[in-house]
Amino acid sequence: MQNCLEITVGSDDTLTASITTGKSFFKVLEVVVYNLVLQPVDPVLPPSHFQWIWDEIEAQRSDGARPVIVTAGQRVHVGIAVWVPIHTAPPGAFTGTFVLQGMSLAKTLLLQATCSAIDGHA
Numbered sequence: 001m002q003n004c005l006e007i008t009v010g011s012d013d014t015l016t017a018s019i020t021t022g023k024s025f026f027k028v029l030e031v032v033v034y035n036l037v038l039q040p041v042d043p044v045l046p047p048s049h050f051q052w053i054w055d056e057i058e059a060q061r062s063d064g065a066r067p068v069i070v071t072a073g074q075r076v077h078v079g080i081a082v083w084v085p086i087h088t089a090p091p092g093a094f095t096g097t098f099v100l101q102g103m104s105l106a107k108t109l110l111l112q113a114t115c116s117a118i119d120g121h122a
Helices: none
Strands: 002-008 013-021 026-040 052-062 068-070 075-082 092-101 106-115
Touching (some): 075 106
Antiparallel strands (some): 013 068
């Protein structure tokens, strides 16, 4: 699985994830929504100099088949897998298209992968 998209949502929305071309080889495995929480880092500096980081706390998860409801400021990660059964594609590059769609958000990604030649007699 490859994490193909990470985005912070700008407004409340309901998002759907889909592969629009290349469905025979590409699959949305997961859409994970995170709340961003500001967390203190163990201080290396004196107590008056706090350091903070944004931590992602999982809020919900989908297999991509059902929509996810997001609120402004949440972070969305999309994981996509490539599966090419033997002898279903010639060696070389192939492509697909991924779409994350909501009412106020639309992201389209071109997916690219390469099928290596496999010698079935070796």
